[in-house]
Amino acid sequence: MSHVPESLYHYQGDQDIIEGLSINEQKKVISSFIKKQLLTNNLNFLLGSGCSFSAIPSMGDTFKGIKPELKKAAMGKYNDEENDDIEDYLNWLNTAITFLEESNGSKETIKDYHYNFLMTKDALVKSIKIDYEANKSVMDLYIDFYNEIFSVRGNKDYTPVNIFTTNYDLFNEIALEKLNIRYTNGFRGTINRVFDPSEFNYRLVDDMNRYKDKWSIVRKFVKLYKVHGSIDWFYDLGTQKVMQESNSNHDTQNVLIYPTIDKHIETQQTPYSELFREFTINLQKSNSTLIVLGYGFPDQHINQLMSQALSNEDFTLIVFANLGEDKIKAFCDKHKDIKNIHIIGGCFSEGTSFNDGHHFDNIIRYMKGVGIDD
Numbered sequence: 001m002s003h004v005p006e007s008l009y010h011y012q013g014d015q016d017i018i019e020g021l022s023i024n025e026q027k028k029v030i031s032s033f034i035k036k037q038l039l040t041n042n043l044n045f046l047l048g049s050g051c052s053f054s055a056i057p058s059m060g061d062t063f064k065g066i067k068p069e070l071k072k073a074a075m076g077k078y079n080d081e082e083n084d085d086i087e088d089y090l091n092w093l094n095t096a097i098t099f100l101e102e103s104n105g106s107k108e109t110i111k112d113y114h115y116n117f118l119m120t121k122d123a124l125v126k127s128i129k130i131d132y133e134a135n136k137s138v139m140d141l142y143i144d145f146y147n148e149i150f151s152v153r154g155n156k157d158y159t160p161v162n163i164f165t166t167n168y169d170l171f172n173e174i175a176l177e178k179l180n181i182r183y184t185n186g187f188r189g190t191i192n193r194v195f196d197p198s199e200f201n202y203r204l205v206d207d208m209n210r211y212k213d214k215w216s217i218v219r220k221f222v223k224l225y226k227v228h229g230s231i232d233w234f235y236d237l238g239t240q241k242v243m244q245e246s247n248s249n250h251d252t253q254n255v256l257i258y259p260t261i262d263k264h265i266e267t268q269q270t271p272y273s274e275l276f277r278e279f280t281i282n283l284q285k286s287n288s289t290l291i292v293l294g295y296g297f298p299d300q301h302i303n304q305l306m307s308q309a310l311s312n313e314d315f316t317l318i319v320f321a322n323l324g325e326d327k328i329k330a331f332c333d334k335h336k337d338i339k340n341i342h343i344i345g346g347c348f349s350e351g352t353s354f355n356d357g358h359h360f361d362n363i364i365r366y367m368k369g370v371g372i373d374d
């Protein structure tokens with residue numbers, strides 16, 4: 001796949017269907033396409049770290065900042081100090097510690113690995129503990145995003161919108177609550193909030209008029225699946241359950257962010273197994289659409305599930321992305337002969353070479369259908 005510099009692109013399979021149009025015409029075509037997709041009954045989104053960019057430092061920058069303080073023994077064994085994937089490093093340490101403990105490995109090495117694990121995870125957790133109100137520009141994007149989804153969908157009896165995200169931050173939850181949009185994140189209870197995947201099976205109804213023959217469903221309803229965990233999730237050692245607590249001051253080791261799974265729940269993979277199962281189920285539903293924003297395709301498990309869904313002719317995958325990034329290009333090239341995949345990106349502004357056609361703020365402009373003639 002290649003595209004004309006200083007323009008947008010919209011590939012359907014291996015064909016750029018907006019090639020040759022002016023940038024303003026390209027924006028209008030993309031806007032019309034996206035607004036139509038928002039009317040899909042089974043509408044799903046996958047939000048990656050790019051949606052929270054500027055408020056939350058990249059995990060690569062967080063990793064780079066702590067590398068000088070990590071034990072050389074553990075970093076040396078990792079054998080790739082230039083790798084900026086902090087999640088991959090944590091996963092490697094987690095696996096190495098388990099192996100060494102089970103095989104009676106060197107106590108000094110295990111100590112070094114534990115040190116690196118806790119320091120790295122602590123740095124990651126601290127990078128997400130931000131003042132959300134102070135990051136108004138990013139918060140406003142999330143608010144506009146949800147406002148526009150339900151503005152387009154109107155008052156029709158669609159199924160709930162499914163939001164899948166790899167992000168650990170709380171921008172989605174805060175934005176939904178600011179807008180009084182009802183949502184479930186898989187936890188039940190008020191004081192003691194416990195993860196229970198059956199919560200995703202329920203739907204809210206409006207029974208204000210008890211004499212109606214049929215209850216009206218609550219139309220503004222979101223199912224939020226945080227497939228990599230969350231900054232406010234933790235594993236409670238006493239009850240051995242996954243809990244949620246806002247403004248939590250729990251030990252970093254018990255904060256549930258993937259892949260730093262507490263070894264007490266490592267074998268059953270709770271809650272990740274249930275969340276990925278929901279991802280699979282929703283993508284396999286008939287006439288489903290998945291719109292991917294701010295995701296760089298680092299998670300092979302997620303990538304594989306999207307690949308499997310593409311085998312269904314009535315499934316539509318829309319990816320806002322920069323084809324200049326290796327992992328994204330590899331995924332798109334793998335599926336270039338499939339017509340139900342759409343890749344949108346390029347340069348949003350005429351006369352520039354800045355690849356921002358896939359940025360969150362510009363995606364919202366497509367959704368609104370305003371500000372696309374600039």
